[in-house]
Amino acid sequence: xxxxxxxxxLTVLTVLILTGCNTDKKAVTETAEGFLNAMVxxxxxxxSQFATEDFMNSKTMKLMDPEYLAxxxxxxxxxxxEDMGEEAQKAVDEYVRKVISKAYKSFEIQDTKVMEETxxxxxxxxxxxxxxxxxxxxxxxxxxxxxYQSEHYDELIAIYKDEGEKxxxxxxxxxxxxxxxxxxxxxxxxxxxxxxxxVLSLAKIDKKWLVTDLxxxxxxxxxxxxxxxAAAAVSTAAGSEYASEDITSQEHADEGITADEQAQxxxxxxxxxxxxxxxxDTAGSGNTSESAEEADTTEGETGN
Numbered sequence: 001x002x003x004x005x006x007x008x009x010l011t012v013l014t015v016l017i018l019t020g021c022n023t024d025k026k027a028v029t030e031t032a033e034g035f036l037n038a039m040v041x042x043x044x045x046x047x048s049q050f051a052t053e054d055f056m057n058s059k060t061m062k063l064m065d066p067e068y069l070a071x072x073x074x075x076x077x078x079x080x081x082e083d084m085g086e087e088a089q090k091a092v093d094e095y096v097r098k099v100i101s102k103a104y105k106s107f108e109i110q111d112t113k114v115m116e117e118t119x120x121x122x123x124x125x126x127x128x129x130x131x132x133x134x135x136x137x138x139x140x141x142x143x144x145x146x147x148y149q150s151e152h153y154d155e156l157i158a159i160y161k162d163e164g165e166k167x168x169x170x171x172x173x174x175x176x177x178x179x180x181x182x183x184x185x186x187x188x189x190x191x192x193x194x195x196x197x198x199v200l201s202l203a204k205i206d207k208k209w210l211v212t213d214l215x216x217x218x219x220x221x222x223x224x225x226x227x228x229x230a231a232a233a234v235s236t237a238a239g240s241e242y243a244s245e246d247i248t249s250q251e252h253a254d255e256g257i258t259a260d261e262q263a264q265x266x267x268x269x270x271x272x273x274x275x276x277x278x279x280x281d282t283a284g285s286g287n288t289s290e291s292a293e294e295a296d297t298t299e300g301e302t303g304n
Contacts, residue, residue, distance in 0.1 A: 024204075060214055103128070105193065
């Protein structure tokens with residue numbers, strides 16, 4: 001085979017390889033763009049055309065489902081949705097829908113890498129809000145909770161005494177959730193847009209490129225923005241535990257027992273328990289000795 005023919009064949013082969021790579025790269029980019037456009041439109045049905053079924057059912061994608069996020073919120077607080085009043089439920093539903101609507105505002109493909117049957121696409125995603133701005137731990141939110149506890153103190157004490165701790169927390173959650181989420185929603189609306197880097201993993205399945213995974217590199221926490229918000233809200237509402245402790249102290253105060261007296265009473269109880277234990281041990285030892293002596297005497301008399 002002549003050198004000229006070899007050169008021609010190598011050239012043709014190189015062109016075919018490059019053409020194949022370019023074709024795959026174009027298909028990968030189109031899939032990534034189609035998927036991200038659907039995410040910007042918040043159209044999960046359209047997104048499913050560019051992704052595998054397993055990925056669409058993954059936790060990552062469930063975070064774009066308002067019902068799933070609301071359930072996550074209630075589960076994090078340890079309460080049932082049915083226990084919440086209409087106003088509290090409405091506040092939760094509106095908030096998670098607002099977060100989802102702001103999750104993907106625009107995107108820019110920055111890099112595409114194709115490796116035979118797999119590919120990775122790096123994109124810059126612009127969020128419609130700052131994930132770190134909406135927090136249940138802000139000073140303003142904590143002040144609102146303290147104000148609520150102060151204004152409803154007597155009412156909470158009465159519920160705690162008459163109906164128990166669970167009823168008290170149910171009352172507090174129903175009252176606090178609209179207040180806390182209202183504040184968080186204001187912070188969300190007033191926050192500036194932010195950018196994050198997202199890497200989409202793709203695979204060639206039946207000659208079609210599909211998204212199989214999505215990895216986010218967010219300044220505050222990777223993905224799971226709604227869980228982040230739920231955790232913040234729960235942490236904020238958890239400040240109500242102080243009210244429970246205060247109520248218990250208040251009950252003792254109503255009975256005329258001071259904190260020092262409670263502590264002293266606890267010490268006295270321990271001392272009495274220790275004294276009782278010591279006395280019991282001593283008495284037990286004495287009885288044992290006496291029983292032994294009586295046994296010896298009985299044996300002696302029997303022998304005689």
